[in-house]
Amino acid sequence: MRLTIPFRLGSGRRVLAGVLATLAIQTSMVGCDRAPTETLAITKSEVGRVPASAQRPGDPQQGYDALINRAIVTCGLPYDAYRRRTGPQSPNLDLQFPGRTGRNAELPYMLTAHVAESGIELVTSNCLGCHAATFDGELIMGLGNEFLDLTVDPLIAVEGAGAFVAEGPEATEWRRWADRIRAISDYMMTDTIGVNSANNLTLALMAHRDPETLAWSDEPLIEPPPEKPLPVSVPPWWNVGKKRAMFYNAEGRGDQVRYMMLASTVCTDSVDEAAAIDAWFVHVRAYLASLEPPSYPYPIDPDLANEGYRVFQANCKKCHGTYGEDPFYPNKLVALDKVKTDPLLARKGFKEADRFLHWFQRSFYGELSQAAPALGYIAPPLDGVWATAPYLHNGSIPTIAALLQSESRPTYWEFDREGDARPAYDRNQLGWAYRVLPHGKAGATSRNERYRIYDTTSSGYGNQGHTFGDDLRTDERLALIEYLKTL
Numbered sequence: 001m002r003l004t005i006p007f008r009l010g011s012g013r014r015v016l017a018g019v020l021a022t023l024a025i026q027t028s029m030v031g032c033d034r035a036p037t038e039t040l041a042i043t044k045s046e047v048g049r050v051p052a053s054a055q056r057p058g059d060p061q062q063g064y065d066a067l068i069n070r071a072i073v074t075c076g077l078p079y080d081a082y083r084r085r086t087g088p089q090s091p092n093l094d095l096q097f098p099g100r101t102g103r104n105a106e107l108p109y110m111l112t113a114h115v116a117e118s119g120i121e122l123v124t125s126n127c128l129g130c131h132a133a134t135f136d137g138e139l140i141m142g143l144g145n146e147f148l149d150l151t152v153d154p155l156i157a158v159e160g161a162g163a164f165v166a167e168g169p170e171a172t173e174w175r176r177w178a179d180r181i182r183a184i185s186d187y188m189m190t191d192t193i194g195v196n197s198a199n200n201l202t203l204a205l206m207a208h209r210d211p212e213t214l215a216w217s218d219e220p221l222i223e224p225p226p227e228k229p230l231p232v233s234v235p236p237w238w239n240v241g242k243k244r245a246m247f248y249n250a251e252g253r254g255d256q257v258r259y260m261m262l263a264s265t266v267c268t269d270s271v272d273e274a275a276a277i278d279a280w281f282v283h284v285r286a287y288l289a290s291l292e293p294p295s296y297p298y299p300i301d302p303d304l305a306n307e308g309y310r311v312f313q314a315n316c317k318k319c320h321g322t323y324g325e326d327p328f329y330p331n332k333l334v335a336l337d338k339v340k341t342d343p344l345l346a347r348k349g350f351k352e353a354d355r356f357l358h359w360f361q362r363s364f365y366g367e368l369s370q371a372a373p374a375l376g377y378i379a380p381p382l383d384g385v386w387a388t389a390p391y392l393h394n395g396s397i398p399t400i401a402a403l404l405q406s407e408s409r410p411t412y413w414e415f416d417r418e419g420d421a422r423p424a425y426d427r428n429q430l431g432w433a434y435r436v437l438p439h440g441k442a443g444a445t446s447r448n449e450r451y452r453i454y455d456t457t458s459s460g461y462g463n464q465g466h467t468f469g470d471d472l473r474t475d476e477r478l479a480l481i482e483y484l485k486t487l
């Protein structure tokens with residue numbers, strides 16, 4: 001069943017105050033036992049410099065320990081069923097973060113053990129399935145996973161695992177998890193391997209919860225987002241300490257902790273539970289803010305990089321800042337009509353998300369944080385940018401070389417790899433090896449082929465804009481690429 005939007009937006013009055021424009025809205029609640037009309041403030045952001053906001057202090061070391069050992073998702077597959085399915089040895093244990101203790105040391109890095117209130121031990125997912133990845137075989141904390149396959153219905157794996165679950169309390173725990181995934185699975189499936197649907201998933205979770213109590217409802221309480229997610233590339237965590245706003249459209253303002261918890265609230269069903277997570281998540285944020293980018297692992301030509309530095313200072317610095325000895329990051333939110341990259345993510349977040357902004361501001365999460373979207377994208381810090389291909393908020397451009405020369409960007413492309421293997425890293429273009437294709441998804445002959453194709457003619461997948469490298473000479477571009485390896 002679909003509900004209509006329970007807010008009447010007609011009487012909105014825009015008040016411009018400094019950098020932020022506050023939209024005071026008369027809301028009319030439908031099907032709710034609270035007072036029928038109340039005033040709520042939602043905030044939208046202006047482009048330009050992002051103002052700083054204070055963050056609660058935390059201890060990075062404790063944060064690291066919590067990130068790799070504590071569960072934020074509190075429902076999942078019973079551990080015994082997991083073991084019946086995998087056998088005594090988990091796959092991929094050669095890739096592990098140091099410091100995982102107890103049961104976690106025997107689980108792949110993207111899974112965490114958790115004992116539920118029922119006493120049943122569970123295996124649950126954590127942040128690192130999306131926010132850690134390998135580079136040339138080495139596991140890197142905070143590197144976005146750009147190879148995740150979210151094209152498959154997650155219910156297939158959940159139901160498959162169900163065959164290993166015993167009757168009784170194990171089945172009850174599994175059922176709770178399966179029911180949640182069923183409610184949100186339609187909003188998680190992308191049509192391209194590698195792009196991420198965390199944004200849409202978060203909105204779907206909001207739709208199923210009462211903002212004040214956080215109680216779960218099997219039926220949505222506000223209109224859910226459209227089912228088809230817009231493609232999003234996972235940003236690296238090592239920029240968190242520099243950025244004054246989280247997310248591509250800079251909507252994560254104020255306290256960062258509560259907003260970054262939100263994507264993993266599949267089973268956070270009460271304010272008490274959310275508050276308990278919040279208490280240790282201040283340390284996780286402090287850890288993320290302390291992360292340093294990895295260093296380029298191959299040789300760099302210092303003279304060429306020096307020339308590239310000059311090209312960068314002349315053409316890129318005003319938006320992306322300076323690096324090295326005297327670093328400065330301007331935190332610049334650039335208007336859509338200036339950066340001209342695919343506008344859909346920012347537009348939808350600004351124009352079609354008021355019900356979610358209301359939800360957020362009424363909830364525990366909005367007590368300290370603001371969801372204040374803008375009609376633009378933040379120019380990200382470029383630390384470790386050589387590692388974060390493909391580029392732009394939607395991952396539409398496979399290499400830095402292609403980003404810096406718009407006519408060379410492929411319209412249809414796929415990673416050049418066999419099966420699920422990682423493609424080779426291209427040290428000249430900075431990015432994963434890719435193949436240019438003569439056709440988009442419409443020309444694909446199998447499901448497999450279809451989901452591997454990045455089709456920039458699809459809505460939200462556009463690779464236009466950011467033409468700031470187009471006027472450079474070939475030698476300047478080469479030097480600039482060499483310089484970017486040093487960041």
Ligand code: HEC
Pocket residue numbers: 072126127128129130131196197198199232233234235236237239240243245246247248249260261263264284288
């Ligand atoms: C399903 C994949 C997924 C999971 C799981 C996930 N994230 Fe993210 N995360 C994303 C994506 C995609 C974005 C980019 C969203 C955007 O900017 O619109 C993001 C953005 C962020 C950012 C903002 C980075 C920036 O530069 O603006 C932070 C911080 C973050 N996530 C922290 C976390 C934490 C902490 C967890 C675990 C509690 C988590 N994420 C779980 C996919 C995920």
Ligand code: HEC
Pocket residue numbers: 248312315316317318319320334338339341342377378379380382385388390391392393394400403466468469480
């Ligand atoms: C007018 C401001 C502006 C200028 C000038 C500018 N950029 Fe950007 N840049 C942006 C914005 C905004 C984005 C994010 C756009 C998006 O994701 O859609 C971006 C994104 C990028 C990215 C992609 C980062 C990622 O991880 O996806 C790279 C690389 C980059 N810029 C490099 C450069 C270089 C090199 C120059 C100089 C030739 C430059 N930019 C000039 C604003 C600017």
